Amino acid sequence: MTQVILNGLFVGSFYALIALGYSMVYGIIKLLNFAHGDIFMFGAYIGMTCLVAIPGIGSLGIGALAVILLVSIVLTGTTGVLIEALAYRPLRTAPRLSVLITAVGMSFFLEYGVRQIWGPDPQPWPSNGRLSDFLSTTDATGAKQQLSVPIFDGALTYSQLVILAFAVVLMAALALYIGKTREGRAMRAIALDQRAASLMGVNVNATISRVFFIGSAMAGVAGVMHGAYYSSITFLMGFLLGLKAFTAAVIGGIGNLYGAMLGGLTLGLLESIGTTLLGGEWKDVFAFVFLILFLTVKPTGILGERVVERM
Amino acid sequence: MSWLEVKDVDLFYGKVQALRGLSFGVEQGEIVALLGNNGAGKSTTLNMVSGIFRPATGSVNWDGHDITKIKAHKLVEMGIAQVPEGRRIFSTMTVEENLKLGGYTVRDKATITRRIERVFHLMPRLGERRSQEGGTLSGGEQQMLAIGRALITSPKLLLLDEPSMGLAPLLVAQVMEIIHHINEAGTTVLIVEQNAKAALKIAHRAYVIDNGTVTLSGPAAELAQDQRVIEAYLGM
Numbered sequence: 124m125t126q127v128i129l130n131g132l133f134v135g136s137f138y139a140l141i142a143l144g145y146s147m148v149y150g151i152i153k154l155l156n157f158a159h160g161d162i163f164m165f166g167a168y169i170g171m172t173c174l175v176a177i178p179g180i181g182s183l184g185i186g187a188l189a190v191i192l193l194v195s196i197v198l199t200g201t202t203g204v205l206i207e208a209l210a211y212r213p214l215r216t217a218p219r220l221s222v223l224i225t226a227v228g229m230s231f232f233l234e235y236g237v238r239q240i241w242g243p244d245p246q247p248w249p250s251n252g253r254l255s256d257f258l259s260t261t262d263a264t265g266a267k268q269q270l271s272v273p274i275f276d277g278a279l280t281y282s283q284l285v286i287l288a289f290a291v292v293l294m295a296a297l298a299l300y301i302g303k304t305r306e307g308r309a310m311r312a313i314a315l316d317q318r319a320a321s322l323m324g325v326n327v328n329a330t331i332s333r334v335f336f337i338g339s340a341m342a343g344v345a346g347v348m349h350g351a352y353y354s355s356i357t358f359l360m361g362f363l364l365g366l367k368a369f370t371a372a373v374i375g376g377i378g379n380l381y382g383a384m385l386g387g388l389t390l391g392l393l394e395s396i397g398t399t400l401l402g403g404e405w406k407d408v409f410a411f412v413f414l415i416l417f418l419t420v421k422p423t424g425i426l427g428e429r430v431v432e433r434m
Numbered sequence: 435m436s437w438l439e440v441k442d443v444d445l446f447y448g449k450v451q452a453l454r455g456l457s458f459g460v461e462q463g464e465i466v467a468l469l470g471n472n473g474a475g476k477s478t479t480l481n482m483v484s485g486i487f488r489p490a491t492g493s494v495n496w497d498g499h500d501i502t503k504i505k506a507h508k509l510v511e512m513g514i515a516q517v518p519e520g521r522r523i524f525s526t527m528t529v530e531e532n533l534k535l536g537g538y539t540v541r542d543k544a545t546i547t548r549r550i551e552r553v554f555h556l557m558p559r560l561g562e563r564r565s566q567e568g569g570t571l572s573g574g575e576q577q578m579l580a581i582g583r584a585l586i587t588s589p590k591l592l593l594l595d596e597p598s599m600g601l602a603p604l605l606v607a608q609v610m611e612i613i614h615h616i617n618e619a620g621t622t623v624l625i626v627e628q629n630a631k632a633a634l635k636i637a638h639r640a641y642v643i644d645n646g647t648v649t650l651s652g653p654a655a656e657l658a659q660d661q662r663v664i665e666a667y668l669g670m
Contacts, residue, residue: 305534305538308527308531308534308535308538309535309538311524311526311527312524312527312535315524315525315526315527316522316524318486318518318522319518319522319524320535321486321505321506321507322484322486322506322510322515322516322518322522323510323535323536323538323539323583324507324510324511324538324539324587325507325535325538326505326507327507
């Protein structure tokens, strides 16, 4: 059972990272950015391309991952900002549905844009960037053995631990940024009352751009980690994960930062426990049954009623 | 030209015209009141001066600048602050956070802290409630907070939109007293009020706006005696 929970938390940390971007954007402009999952996918493709294309990156060892993370953060963040400025901002005062449909269109654009460039087949993650290879030993027979840490009667591999720790650090940093800094305060102010925020001297457009940069960059990070861990990426991988992250955001209470984190981990756990009980083929069914349950029974999510810290 | 000069302004919401050839002026150091009924265009005028709405024709000049096309957040930085209608407190943020947001354009943290303390000195009730959420304050306290929040930038021009709205008469007098203080400390004030009586008590001059244009203007003391104003706005 411990192992089931550990696996759930691990998968949940991916959901949480992506759900954060969903939730931040919803909090600030009340838009369900359905292109967000595809930013995650785009981040993974950027990482893969860097591993292939940057000369000498293989000699950096695990430092190569730091380099591709950085490139991916910059490029996915910028992509998010551009998407907002070109596709969503002109529709700021349009009916919600128009923007929502635009977001779906943007999602297709990213998916099939990537397919056009890198092709429809799943891409193997280059061997110079596989996390497990850096964190394993070679045993007597020459086979690679993953290093792992026992936790109660289960275990987490070093790679899982690194990803989990990285996700936790990122989320803590984001919570501090939103909660304590001048810019974070401005973001919360816009989420509450856009006009009042601009009367305080907040540059609303610049702040919304900043939210898109941060949210997209976090998805980009998740994309690279996904590639480095699972070793294979496809142009449609953002579709399902995006929907799962959306589910996580709803479970936690969309628009709520802590809700996104909690929802991500909760969904990971629910899936993990559910598949253990019912079998792996029920995994996605399980997730979306919870989405429907929450939407009908408690649409505000777990933390939805605590309106404090909204955004 | 006046220090703040609004000249021949037309402003539309879609196809509906809200302001029609509106002109008025405010001199440095004054308290000027804009009076008029609901829907006369008073709030629209303040929001236009604040840069939220842009006029179709006409111009707004202030302190030697043409500010007709300058954006709201820039104007705050330049020295125009607004206390919006309905207060618009950030309800889930604490009193202190609300005040810090008021100082968003002030880069120096020590200056913000000093000015927040000055607001607490001017309005001690806020100081007592500094860690309380804005939404939990009473109407009067929220109005104080909205005014305090606008003072953190040390504005040259303070715009107030219906500061007496929804307040008991005693509180209205208190709020007007605070505005009077702020003006005496050197801030020019442009105040929009439906409560003409309260506004005329502290204002130097006033304009009556009807249907998007100025219909009467003059020193506050004179307007308070004007039969037309008494009948239409003072309810006597």
